[in-house]
Amino acid sequence: MSDELVTYEVSDGIATISLDRPEVANAQNFELLDRLDALWTAAADDPDVRVIVLRANGKHFSSGHEMKSAEGRSAKWTVATLYEREARAFVGYSLKWRNIPKPSIAAVQGVCIAGGLLLAWPCDLIVAADNAKFSDPVATLGIGGVEYHGHTWELGARLAKEILFTGRAITAAEALHVGMVNRVVPLADLDSATRELASQIADKHPFALRMAKRAVNQTLDVQGFTTAVQSVFDIHSLGHGNALTECGYPVVVDLEAMKKSIAAQR
Known part of the structure; x- marks a missing residue:
């Protein structure tokens, strides 16, 4: 397993953040997310950085949140515990990255599953490899959607x-x-x-880029984006509550079913 989890470099005004757990398809644990947030913050605070690129080493961008069928089975789960953890590291981080006042680009290859969407969607632009696949199969677990509900905004209601x-x-x-x-x-x-696109953007005045990003994000917020995401996070938490009442665990079915679903999409 990689000791780094996430790597970071800056050159020519571009900060490149790379997920570095290719051996597990860049599955996310809380340590990785905390490291990722620290690097987003470093890029935001660095006056030499004009554009942030988020990418991943290996065949896949991210298979989502790390799942271990035995881990946590004996833990004392409550809705409050889950809510606090996910409000900080899932929807909280994603909204924070979305609002960092510098342009960001996600480079996505292979699978981008469930929690992977929480990393890609907050970026301002997405460049996809022709083999990229995007999915959120968590209904398999009795949960209605990932914590950062960009689905309706990104895809339209029907899709x-x-x-x-x-x-x-x-x-x-x-x-x-x-x-x-x-x-x-x-x-x-x-x-x-992705680098070529980032370079084109990095040539522009940083304050102009900041204001352009603010104009678009604020327009989405006037339409209700952030309020909707926060409201749907509460709906997501209700799904955990239902699972806890049915089986005493945050999801309804065995995690092995979800692993098989993910494996089928790789």
Whole structure:
């Protein structure tokens, strides 16, 4: 297992943050998310950084939150405990990264599953490799959607319902068609194409970029984006509450079923 979890470098005004757990398809644990947040903060605070790129080492961008079928079975779970943990590290971090006043680009290859969407969607732009697949199959666990509900905004209501109801993945081409990603490029060109786009943006005046980002994000907020995300997080937490009453665990079915669903999409 990688000791780094996430790596970081800055050059030519571009901060590159790389998920570095390729051996587990960049699955996320709380340590990784805390490290990732620290690096987002470092990039935000560095006056030499004009653009932030989030990418991943290995075949896949992220298979979502790390799941271990035995881990935590004996823990004393409460809705309050889950709510506090997820409000900080899931929806809290994602909203924070979305609002960092510097342009950001996600470079996505392979699978981007459930919790992976919490990393990609907060970025301002998404460049997808032609093999990228995006999905949120957590209805398998008796939960209605990931904690950061960008689904309706990113996909439109009909497609958002379809992928939540069925758990199916959408391809990079379909994501481009509905406007969820900005560009689709061959896998071999993903890093270079993302870097080229970041360089084009980094040439612009940083205050102009900040105000352009604020204009778009604030327009979405006037339409109710942040309020909706926060409200749906409460709905998500209700799903955990239901699971706890049914089986004493945050999800309803055995985690092995979810692992099989994820494996089928790789």
